[in-house]
Amino acid sequence: MFLLVLSVYNNYMEKFLTEIKDKFNSKSTFSHKRTSPHIYWSNLLYVFFTIILILILFSFYLLNQIKNHQMFQVTSVPQETPNIINENLLNKINESFIDNTVKDTSLYNDPSSN
Secondary structure, eight states: OHHHHHHHHHHHHHHHHHHHHHHHHHHHHHHHHHOOHHHHHHHHHHHHHHHHHHHHHHHHHHHHHHHTTOSSOOOOOOOOOOOOSOHHHHHHHHHHHHHHHHHHHHHHHOGGGO
């Protein structure tokens, strides 16, 4: 029983594969007659040459726009910076340092006044 199913399946697959093979062979023989590798290479060269030429022209255009200050210009908006330091406190600290230096100089000059 198993051999019978296997033989039917095998026959069906052989027919199916030969049909597919014939379809591909008929298309491939027709397409090989018209192809020429020299034409494809020349077409590829023309396409890539035009792409490279367009890229070069576009880069010169961008360079000109940037030089003339028409593109990629960043304008900065001036902002007022907040005053972080408390000026009154800073003045008090400066006065205390000045007082300390005066006391130090008086001690160095006259140590007995203490």
